[in-house]
Every structure is written in structure tokens, then in C-alpha cells.
Amino acid sequence: MLEKANDWSDTFYDKWKPIAMGFVNGAEKCLQCGKCTGQCPAAAVNPSYNPRKIIYDLVNGNIKRVLSSVELWQCFFCSGCFATCPVDINFPFFVFMLRLGAMSQGFGWEDVKQLEKYAEKDYLQDGITVSPEERNPYVIEERGDIADIRQKAGMPRQREVSDEAIAEINMISDLSGMTNFMKKIGGVELYDCSKCTPKIEEKCKSKELPKKVGNVKTHYRFYNYGVPIGGADNA
Amino acid sequence: MHKLDKLSGIREEIVADIPIPEEIFYFQSCVASNKYPGIESCTLDVLNKLGVKPFVSEDQTCCGGFVTFANVAAPTASMPAVARNISLAEEEGLDICAVCNGCWTFLNEFGHFMNGNDEVKESVNMMLNMMGREYKGESNIFHIGAMLYKLKDRIAENVERPLEGLKFATHYGCHYLGGGKYGAIDDAQHPSFIQELVEIMGGENVDYTASGECCGTGFTQVINDKEKSLDHSQMKLESVRDEADPDFVIVLCPYCLSQLDRMQQQLDYRRDVKLDIPIIHITQLAGLALGLPKERLAFDAHIGGQDRFKKALNKIGIDY
Amino acid sequence: MSKKALVIGGGIAGINAAVELANNDKLVILVEKNGELGGNVNDMAATFPELDEAQPLLDEQKSKVEDNENIDIKFNSEVISVSGKAGDFKVEINEDGNTVAEEVGAIIVATGFNYMEPNDYSEYGYSRLDNVVTSQEYERMVMNGDIKKYSNSNVVFVHCVGSRDRVKGYRYCSKICCTYSAKHALLLKQEVPSANAFVFYIDIRALGKGYEEFIRDAIEDYGVRYIRGRVSKVINKEDTLLVKAENSLIGNPVELNADLVVLASAMEPQKDSKELAEILGIETDDYGFYKEAQSNMEPVKSSKEGIFLAGSCTAPLEIRESVAMGKAAASESLSFLG
Numbered sequence: 006m007l008e009k010a011n012d013w014s015d016t017f018y019d020k021w022k023p024i025a026m027g028f029v030n031g032a033e034k035c036l037q038c039g040k041c042t043g044q045c046p047a048a049a050v051n052p053s054y055n056p057r058k059i060i061y062d063l064v065n066g067n068i069k070r071v072l073s074s075v076e077l078w079q080c081f082f083c084s085g086c087f088a089t090c091p092v093d094i095n096f097p098f099f100v101f102m103l104r105l106g107a108m109s110q111g112f113g114w115e116d117v118k119q120l121e122k123y124a125e126k127d128y129l130q131d132g133i134t135v136s137p138e139e140r141n142p143y144v145i146e147e148r149g150d151i152a153d154i155r156q157k158a159g160m161p162r163q164r165e166v167s168d169e170a171i172a173e174i175n176m177i178s179d180l181s182g183m184t185n186f187m188k189k190i191g192g193v194e195l196y197d198c199s200k201c202t203p204k205i206e207e208k209c210k211s212k213e214l215p216k217k218v219g220n221v222k223t224h225y226r227f228y229n230y231g232v233p234i235g236g237a238d239n240a
Numbered sequence: 241m242h243k244l245d246k247l248s249g250i251r252e253e254i255v256a257d258i259p260i261p262e263e264i265f266y267f268q269s270c271v272a273s274n275k276y277p278g279i280e281s282c283t284l285d286v287l288n289k290l291g292v293k294p295f296v297s298e299d300q301t302c303c304g305g306f307v308t309f310a311n312v313a314a315p316t317a318s319m320p321a322v323a324r325n326i327s328l329a330e331e332e333g334l335d336i337c338a339v340c341n342g343c344w345t346f347l348n349e350f351g352h353f354m355n356g357n358d359e360v361k362e363s364v365n366m367m368l369n370m371m372g373r374e375y376k377g378e379s380n381i382f383h384i385g386a387m388l389y390k391l392k393d394r395i396a397e398n399v400e401r402p403l404e405g406l407k408f409a410t411h412y413g414c415h416y417l418g419g420g421k422y423g424a425i426d427d428a429q430h431p432s433f434i435q436e437l438v439e440i441m442g443g444e445n446v447d448y449t450a451s452g453e454c455c456g457t458g459f460t461q462v463i464n465d466k467e468k469s470l471d472h473s474q475m476k477l478e479s480v481r482d483e484a485d486p487d488f489v490i491v492l493c494p495y496c497l498s499q500l501d502r503m504q505q506q507l508d509y510r511r512d513v514k515l516d517i518p519i520i521h522i523t524q525l526a527g528l529a530l531g532l533p534k535e536r537l538a539f540d541a542h543i544g545g546q547d548r549f550k551k552a553l554n555k556i557g558i559d560y
Numbered sequence: 561m562s563k564k565a566l567v568i569g570g571g572i573a574g575i576n577a578a579v580e581l582a583n584n585d586k587l588v589i590l591v592e593k594n595g596e597l598g599g600n601v602n603d604m605a606a607t608f609p610e611l612d613e614a615q616p617l618l619d620e621q622k623s624k625v626e627d628n629e630n631i632d633i634k635f636n637s638e639v640i641s642v643s644g645k646a647g648d649f650k651v652e653i654n655e656d657g658n659t660v661a662e663e664v665g666a667i668i669v670a671t672g673f674n675y676m677e678p679n680d681y682s683e684y685g686y687s688r689l690d691n692v693v694t695s696q697e698y699e700r701m702v703m704n705g706d707i708k709k710y711s712n713s714n715v716v717f718v719h720c721v722g723s724r725d726r727v728k729g730y731r732y733c734s735k736i737c738c739t740y741s742a743k744h745a746l747l748l749k750q751e752v753p754s755a756n757a758f759v760f761y762i763d764i765r766a767l768g769k770g771y772e773e774f775i776r777d778a779i780e781d782y783g784v785r786y787i788r789g790r791v792s793k794v795i796n797k798e799d800t801l802l803v804k805a806e807n808s809l810i811g812n813p814v815e816l817n818a819d820l821v822v823l824a825s826a827m828e829p830q831k832d833s834k835e836l837a838e839i840l841g842i843e844t845d846d847y848g849f850y851k852e853a854q855s856n857m858e859p860v861k862s863s864k865e866g867i868f869l870a871g872s873c874t875a876p877l878e879i880r881e882s883v884a885m886g887k888a889a890a891s892e893s894l895s896f897l898g
Contacts, residue, residue, distance in 0.1 A: 028315075028353070036724060036790075038762045039806035043792030044683075046454040047461070048806070048813045050471045055811050079465065081458035081472075082309055084419030088428040089683055089792055091725035097419070104311050113311075116464050120310035127270075132301035135270040139498075143505060144275075147543055155277040158538045164273035164280075170299040173371050174321055180367055183317035249682050429682035429793070449797045483798070 013066030021106070029099045034092040035060045041086035041096060047079050054079045056086050056096050063099070072107040078116050121187055129175055132166030249427020250389075250436075258382060258390045258425075265329035265379070266294035267347070269340040270302045271494035272521075278538030279494055282527035283339055283384060289530050290394045292387070294337070297328050303338075305346035310460050315350070319360065320367045322350040323375035327368060335380045337387055339523060341415035341493035344383045348423055351381065383416055385492045385522050386425045389433045392440055400531030402442035405555050408525075409446050409486035410434045411476075411500065413493035414454050434490050434522065441529035446486050450479035455496040462499065470510065473503040477515050487552035489519045497521055504544030518545035518552065534558055563665030563897045564589060565890075566651060568639055568836070571599025572879055573871025574670035575621050576886030577893075582630035584890075586897050589662055590625065590633045591653055597622045597633070599672045600872075605702040607879060608743040609770035611750075615703075634660075642667070642840050646866025647896045666866050666893035669840065669850060670886060671833065673872035676722040676729065676826040684718065684794045684823055691801060691818075692794060694721075694825045695740060702747050710755050713819035715748055716803050717741045717759045718791045722826030724762065729826050730847055734876040737824035738765045742775040742784070744822060749782040757784040758816060760791045760805050768878060787814065794821050827876040842867055850874050860889040866896050 018032065041056045042048045048055055054076045062071045071077060080100040087095045107113045128134045137151040138144055148154070152162040178184045264287065272279035287294045303325060308318040326347060329336045338344040354361045355377040365375055388395065410431075417428040426433045429452065435445045456462070456473030477500065480489060491497045500519045507513040519542065520528075527537050539549050539560070553560040562585070567578045570592030578588045596602070598621075604614040625631050637655040644650045649667060653660045675696045678686045685692050693701070701707050719737055722729030738761065745757035764786075766772040778784040789806040796802075801818045829848035830836075837844045843851040843863040850869050853861035860868050868889040871882035 034726070036762060037808065038720070038724075038790035039788070039808035040790040040792045042806035042808070042811075043789060043804050043813050045813060046456070046472050047458065047468070049475075050468045053811075055806075057806065057808060058811060079461070079468070081454055081456075081461055083414035083454040083458070085414060085454065088414075088418035088421050091727055091729075091790070093727050101309060101311070105314060108311065116460070117311050119463055120307075120460055121312050123310060124307040124312040128302055128304070128307050133270045133274055134302040134304075134306045135274055135495075135498075137274045139275070143509075144502070144543060147505065148541055151275060151277065151541055154538050154541045157540070158277055158281045158535050160277060160281055164268060165298045166301055167298040170301050173299075173324060173373075174301050174304075176371065177320045177324065177367060178313070178317060180370075181314075181317035181320065183313045186314070187312060427682045430685065430688050447796070449795060449802060452793070452795065 008067070012069070014068045015066055017066060017068045018063055021102075029095070029102050031092065031094050032060050032064050032099065035064065035094060036092060037061060038091065040089050040091060041094075044085050044089060045081075046083055046085065047081040051076070051079045056080070059103070060094065060096065060099065063103070071103060072110050073112050077103055077107055078113055124183075125187060129178060130171070132171045132174060133164060248432050249430050250433055251425055251427075254423070254425050255386070255390060258386055259335070260390060261292060261335060263293040263295055263332075263334055264337045264382075264387075265332060265334040266296055267303070267325070267329075267336050267338040267343055267381075268296065268300060269338070269343055269494050270306075271498050272339055275498055276494055276521065276538070276541050278524050278527075278536070278541060279339055279497075279521045281536045281538060282521070282523040282532060285532050285536055286388075286523055286526045286530055287337075289398055290391045292391070295329075295332060295334055297332075299328050300325055303340075303343040303346045305342045306459075308346070318346075319350055319354065320364045322347055323354060323361075323364045323368055324371070324373060326351055326377075326379055326381075327373045327375045329379040330376050331373075335382060337382050337384055339384045339521070340495060341383070341413045341419075342495055344381060345415040345419045347381045348420060351377065383424070383492070385416065385433065388437060388522060388526055389425060392437060395437065395526065395529070396440050399441055399529050401529055401556055403438070403529055403556060404442045406443050406487045406552055407446045407485070408438045408443045409448055409480055409484040409489045410438075410451060411455065411489055411491045411496060411519075412452075413491060413496045416492055434492070437522075438490070438525070441525070446484040448479045448482075448484040450476045453479075455491075455499040456503065457495060457499040469499075470503060470507060473499060474507055474511065474513055476500070477504065477507070477517060478513070480517055481515055487518065487548065487555075488525070489517055490522055490525050491519060492522055494521060501542050501544045516545050516548045518542065518549045528556070534560060562586060563647065564662065565666050565668065565893055565897055566591065566639075566649070566662065566664040567668045567670060569599065569670035569672055569871070569873070570594075570597040570625075570633070571670060571672040571871060571882070572601050572618070572621065573672070573873075573882040573886040573889075574599075574668070575625050576883045577668045577670055577870050577890040578631050579621075579624045579628065580887045580890035581893070581897075582625075582628045584894060586630065586894070588631045589653070589664065590631055591637045591639060592633065592635050593638050595635050597625060600675070600696075601879065603696050603699050605699045606743060606747060608739050609768070609774035611743070611746065639836070639839060646864075647898075649866065665898060666868065666896040667840065668868045668870055668886075668889045668893055669836070669842070669862065669873055670870040670882075670889070671830050671836065671873040673827040673876060674830050676828045678721050678729075678823055678825050680728045681721060681823070683792065684721065684821065685796070685801075686823060689794065689796055689801065692821045692823065694823050695737070695744065696825070698744055698822045702744075702751070707748060707751055707820075710748070710820055711752050712754045713752075714756045714758065714817060715745075715820045715822065716791070716801075716816065716818040717745055717757065717822045717824065719759070719761045719824050720790060720826075721823040722828070723824075730828065732847065732876070733765060734824075734827045735765065735767065736827070736876060736878050739768065739771045739774060739878075741822075741824050742778045745784040746778050746782055749778075749784065757782075758803075758818075759784060759786050760789055760803075761786060762788070762790055768880070789814075791821075794818075827872060829873065833873065840864065840867055860885055860892055866893075868893050
């Protein structure tokens with residue numbers, strides 16, 4: 006289909022680089038050699054996924070296509086492209102940052118929605134992200150309770166993460182805007198203050214908390230979590 | 241066909257820089273704790289046997305890599321979480337040993353990043369100070385594979401259960417050698433350090449075509465696009481079965497272990513692909529050779545390859 | 561009284577410089593670090609864009625030097641010190657272990673290039689897998705007939721190994737690999753018509769008279785298949801090699817079984833080029849190639865008066881251009897030889 010060059014953005018990449026904090030410099034060095042795609046596991050199983058093309062679109066300014074593409078969500082994050090790239094482009098970081106960009110435009114929320122529970126149910130509640138049944142619910146009927154195996158090996162039935170540690174990561178989540186963001190994705194119960202330890206409570210009271218992450222002043226900023234342009238349907 | 245003896249990619253200068261400490265901060269992995277407890281128990285026992293005391297902290301949480309790369313948390317949220325975990329080791333004055341490629345890369349990459357950006361470090365510390373912690377950027381992060389390679393002489397001295405008659409294939413995983421190519425001890429494309437360890441322990445190495453391929457997890461693909469993820473794992477596992485037919489596949493990363501192990505059952509259910517391949521972590525390999533009891537090896541938690549487990553373990557005198 | 565001239569390097573550029581000076585009745589000292597003349601052309605089976613056998617052409621050139629009374633060839637020798645100024649240099653040469661002092665009016669540097677050994681390219685398995693060779697090794701295989709065994713086989717030619725690569729190689733383009741890979745494919749098709757030749761390229765840079773037509777002939781008349789994409793990986797698959805790359809014009813990854821993989825390794829400066837530059841007092845660029853006084857207008861003058869440059873010690877060059885530079889350097893140096 007005909008593309009019109011005046012739809013391309015001349016400024017996105019330049020503006021985006023400082024936002025992405027130096028994680029994703031160097032796209033303009035790309036030689037379009039295709040070494041990345043040749044070894045890419047995602048390109049091997051997806052008909053249209055191609056890391057070379059994503060970089061090309063980014064540098065050329067066809068941002069709309071990149072951000073709205075399904076392909077952006079097909080990367081395996083295996084870093085094989087980075088390992089082999091002749092100009093050292095760390096492509097997985099590009100994908101990571103571009104996904105945040107896509108979400109700010111209202112794309113990709115369905116994908117993230119499915120993953121949000123890992124943060125909400127596991128990471129922020131237990132301090133451990135991956136639960137025993139993850140990836141294969143048949144594990145219990147097949148191998149029994151993992152807690153029994155732990156016990157047989159002479160370890161506590163569950164790995165202990167202290168309440169204080171969980172309180173701290175929840176605090177980080179609140180302060181950095183992650184909790185708010187998760188609310189937008191799928192709704193989340195904020196950390197229950199009744200679980201707070203006295204030690205944390207004391208610190209909590211003695212220091213004034215910033216109202217939101219935007220008040221932490223630094224001129225390097227990641228994506229600002231905002232309301233997706235696609236509106237409530239996407240969020 | 242291989243001329244591996246001719247040219248090894250192991251970076252001796254990086255290996256030389258790894259200290260052999262008396263004590264090390266053992267960074268617990270979610271997958272190891274919750275799915276394959278054998279990795280956890282073997283790491284503790286193996287390090288103890290090799291004269292390095294593991295330090296375990298209950299204050300340590302998940303590295304945060306998963307939620308970050310699942311785009312649930314932006315780097316603004318995970319950076320302080322990484323800093324918090326590293327600061328726990330700094331408080332003890334210890335270096336960190338990670339058993340998972342993901343933990344290693346994530347701590348290493350973000351740690352380096354904060355060290356290079358004072359402004360970011362400062363704003364992260366503003367947050368940590370509220371909890372009475374501080375990130376200084378002093379602890380080094382080592383992968384357990386690199387630690388074991390560094391300790392290979394001690395392993396050779398301590399082999400109690402030579403792995404004679406067993407065939408081993410390897411899967412190095414993406415995020416140690418590839419994603420961390422400037423910090424890893426071996427070459428990303430033709431790695432050989434696990435093979436060297438296997439030889440020290442008396443085992444035999446076998447090779448297969450897809451040895452350098454990703455396990456197929458694809459980070460989030462296994463959840464969002466399971467068929468694609470299965471496609472890739474199937475390709476990989478069939479290559480292992482048809483070309484190498486090993487007794488064990490050694491992996492460096494619990495997350496790869498989880499994929500290659502658990503997908504065997506799913507491939508059977510969904511696609512009628514029969515696989516019987518035991519997948520074990522490098523610390524379990526060391527545990528086997530150093531003579532740990534079968535309870536500590538905890539192969540019960542593995543789904544795939546149980547028949548083969550039995551045969552292989554019987555060969556070296558473990559009644560499984 | 562006429563002064564002697566010193567030519568460093570007995571490759572194709574040095575030979576031509578020496579002969580040109582000798583034909584002008586000048587005495588020439590030709591310093592060659594190896595035991596024979598000819599340099600990198602010694603490893604060449606054929607020339608391009610006309611497929612002439614390279615060795616007879618080279619022998620003809622060598623005999624012009626060897627039979628010339630005005631040229632004193634010092635084999636297994638190298639320059640160890642240089643002092644003085646243009647028109648009046650004092651040089652010390654290590655000839656087979658003995659130090660010889662000479663006085664010369666001008667110096668022509670023609671030390672040539674080196675084929676990079678792609679040991680760092682573990683993704684291509686060089687020096688790890690059998691049947692992965694560099695282009696230099698392939699030329700020898702053509703000369704001694706080893707390629708005849710690849711009947712009914714797939715042979716893959718990989719461009720830009722070490723060139724256009726900031727990480728493991730050099731940022732520059734080695735200029736001649738595109739055309740010599742076409743030559744290699746053509747030689748294969750001529751010697752072993754049943755073999756299939758696949759060339760993986762990024763861009764085709766056929767920057768010379770007749771080069772474009774030469775490559776088109778390989779495609780059109782000999783059926784050499786050109787695929788745009790840098791090879792990602794060469795891995796061992798049972799008894800063959802598996803080549804993985806992207807066909808970037810289609811945008812799909814491709815896999816291909818190969819029996820032989822030929823790596824077009826980069827042309828790099830001689831390993832000791834920077835040390836020689838220090839002895840001579842001339843400038844090099846970041847890679848170690850010698851810098852011209854002015855890249856467009858003074859291509860054979862070095863940064864120091866009285867010292868001239870010829871051939872691939874300045875940049876990757878083809879034979880034709882090295883010969884021309886040798887002759888140009890000789891004529892420019894005449895003014896310092898009285």
C-alpha cells in the first residue's frame with residue numbers, strides 16, 4: 006500500500022532517545038544487513054515479524070506503524086540479535102521501550118493485561134514472581150505439591166520473604182507509579198496498610214512521601230504513565 | 241567435526257577477575273524456589289562443599305525482571321527494586337551470585353546503568369533512603385555458571401560420584417552469553433565451559449544442531465502466544481531427542497529449565513509429541529558429581545523425562 | 561650524483577614502483593620481509609574482471625625485477641631505522657639478521673595488506689568447524705584443485721566478514737570482496753558446473769571498470785544465486801553445515817544446507833603497520849592504514865616529504881589501482897633522486 010513520506014515523523018526518534026535514558030541509542034547505525042533476523046527465533050515462527058524492519062521504521066520515522074503493529078509484541082527477548090549485531094544495537098531494549106510507547110498510544114493493553122497478575126498476585130504479594138503452577142497447571146496432579154518436595158529436601162515448605170521486604174517493594178511500586186499503572190491495566194488492590202510492620206510505619210510517618218513519581222525531579226525520564234489515547238476501551 | 245580444542249571462546253581475563261570469596265550473597269530465583277527446589281538446595285550444598293559460604297537473606301525479593309519486561313512495571317519502578325536487592329548484599333559487604341540468567345542480566349544491566357548515571361542513582365536513592373537503605377554500586381554480580389567454572393579445580397578434587405557412562409547435552413540460554421555478552425565468561429556462539437565442567441566430572445558431551453537456539457519461552461510469548469512458543473520448543477527438543485539423545489540436558493537458567501521441562505508434557509497433550517528428556521540445572525549437575533543425596537537433588541519436581549531420569553540415575557548408583 | 565631509492569614491500573605495488581625507477585636509470589633497494597616477491601597476489605588463482613590466471617601475470621612482473629641490474633632485492637629483510645630528510649635519508653636495514661646501512665633519496669612504502677583471520681567470528685565457526693574457509697584459503701583450493709570435490713554441493717559465499725562491522729571487525733568497506741566473491745563463484749561454476757553457488761551480500765559494491773558486468777554475468781550466465789542478507793550463523797548439522805540468514809529483500813529468515821562456506825574476510829593493515837609508521841615518521845589513520853598528504857590531490861604522498869605511498873597499505877585496493885599507485889609513486893619520487 007502507498008506510503009506517504011509526509012506521514013513520517015522526523016522528530017520522534019530524536020525526542021525519544023533522551024526519554025529512553027540511553028538504553029536505546031544507536032538505531033541510526035543500523036546497516037540493514039539482516040543478521041538479526043536470520044537467527045531470530047520469533048521471526049522463524051511468526052510470518053511477519055522482522056526486527057530489521059522495526060529498526061528501519063523507527064529510524065525512518067514511520068512510528069505509527071511500529072507502535073500499532075502486532076509484531077512489536079512478538080519479540081522473544083532472547084537477545085540473539087544483540088549478541089550478533091555488527092553495530093551493537095541492543096534491540097530487545099528497543100522493543101521494551103517501544104512497547105511502553107505503544108501503550109501510551111493505547112496499543113497492546115490486551116497483552117499486558119494477561120501479565121499484570123504476575124505483578125499483582127505474585128510479585129507484590131509474595132515477593133516472588135513465578136508461582137509453582139505457572140506455565141503448566143497439570144504439575145500438581147503429576148508431581149504433587151512442590152512444598153512437599155521442598156520439605157523432603159530439608160527446606161522450609163515455602164521460601165520465606167520477610168514482610169518488611171514485601172512492604173518495601175510495594176512502597177517502591179506506589180512511589181514509582183507502578184501501582185497506579187496496574188490499576189489502569191486491570192484494577193488492583195493497593196497494598197494493605199494493616200500488614201505494615203512497625204518499623205516501616207515509623208519511616209513512613211517520619212518522611213513526607215512524594216505525591217507521585219512525576220514529582221521526583223530528574224530531567225531524564227522514562228515514559229510517563231498516562232491515560233492511553235485509545236481511551237477506556239483499551240485500558 | 242568440531243574443532244573445539246583448537247579454539248575456545250572462554251575469556252580468561254574475565255574468569256581471572258572473578259574472586260573466590262569465603263562468603264557470597266546467594267540471590268534466590270523465583271523459579272528455583274517455587275518450581276525446582278532442587279536448584280536451591282543444590283546451590284547451597286555445592287557452594288558449601290566448594291568452600292564458599294552462601295549467605296541467604298529473607299529480605300531479598302524477586303529481581304523484578306519479569307514484571308519489567310512484561311511491561312507491567314517501567315524501569316522507573318524496577319530500577320529501585322534492583323537497587324534495593326543489591327543494597328542487601330552491600331550491607332553485608334558481599335558479592336552476589338545469581339543462579340538465573342534473567343536475574344544475572346537484570347541486576348547486572350540495571351546496576352551498571354545506575355552506576356553510569358549519577359542522576360538516576362540519586363533519584364533511586366531518594367526512594368531507598370525512605371526505607372533506610374542505600375545503593376552504592378559496590379557489589380559485583382556473578383553467575384553461578386561462572387563461579388563453578390572458576391572453582392573447577394575444587395570441583396575436580398571433590399568429585400564423589402563420577403558421571404561415567406552418562407551423556408550430556410547443553411543449553412546455555414540466551415541472557416547470560418548473548419544478552420550479557422560483555423560480562424559473560426564465554427563466547428555467545430560457540431560456548432564450551434559447561435562441556436569442560438562435564439568432562440571434569442567424568443561425563444560425555446553430545447551435540448545437537450539447535451544447541452544455540454532459544455528455549456522458546458520468549459519471555460511473555462509463552463503466556464500470550466503459546467502456540468508460537470510451543471513451535472520453537474518443539475523444534476529445539478526434537479533436535480535434542482533425534483540428534484543427541486542425552487541422559488541429561490544441562491541448562492544455566494531455571495526459566496529455560498521450566499520451559500524445556502514443562503513443555504514436554506504440553507507437547508504430548510497438545511501435539512502428541514513424545515519426549516523423554518531430563519533437563520537439569522548446572523547446580524544439579526554439580527550436585528550429582530559432588531555426591532549429594534537424591535532428596536537434595538529433588539528431581540521429583542521435574543515433569544519431563546522421568547523414565548530417563550530413572551535409567552540414568554541407576555547407572556551411577558542412585559536408587560531413584 | 562644520483563641517489564638510490566628505497567622501496568619497502570615486494571608486492572605488486574612495490575614491484576611496479578621499483579621497475580619504474582629502474583627504467584629511469586635509478587638504483588633501487590627493494591626490501592621484502594618474506595623470501596619471495598609477489599605479496600598477496602601469490603595466493604591468487606585468477607584476476608577479475610577478466611578471468612586471467614594470476615600466477616603467469618605475476619611471474620612476468622617478478623622477472624622484470626629479478627632480471628634488473630638496477631634493483632637490489634633484499635629478501636627476509638626489514639627497515640629498522642630511518643633518519644635524515646627528503647633527498648638524504650639514512651636507513652638501517654636488517655637483512656637476514658645482519659644490519660646494513662644505506663643512504664637513499666626517497667622512500668616508497670608499499671607494504672600492502674593482510675587478510676583478517678576471522679577467529680572472532682564464532683557465529684561462522686571459523687577455525688571451529690571444518691569446511692569453513694576464508695577467501696584466501698579458497699583461492700588456494702582453486703589452485704590445487706581441492707574445489708573439484710564439491711560436485712553436486714552447495715557452496716555459500718559470505719560477504720563482509722570483518723568489514724562494515726564495528727564490533728568484531730572494521731567499520732570500512734574492503735571494496736574488492738564483492739567482486740572477488742563473484743569471481744570465486746564463477747571459478748566454482750567453471751570448474752564444477754554441478755555445484756550450486758549462493759552469495760550472501762548486504763550491498764553489492766562493484767566499483768571498477770567492468771565489475772558490474774562481471775557480477776551480472778555470474779548471475780545471468782552462470783546461475784549464481786545472490787541473496788541479500790548477512791549470514792547470521794553457520795552451525796554444524798550432522799555432516800553438513802547449516803547456514804542461517806535473512807533474505808532481507810523478502811523479509812524472511814532462510815536456512816540452507818551447505819558443504820562449504822567461504823568467508824570474504826576483511827583486508828586489514830599489516831599487523832606492524834603502526835610500528836613502521838613510527839620508524840618512518842609518517843601518519844596512519846585509526847585502523848593503521850597510512851595517511852595521504854591530501855586524500856584527493858596527493859594520493860601517493862605521505863605526511864612526510866620524500867616518503868611516498870603505494871598500494872593497499874593506504875586502503876583496500878584492487879591490483880589495477882595498486883599498480884597505478886606504484887608507478888605514480890615512482891614518478892613523484894624522481895625529483896628527490898637527483
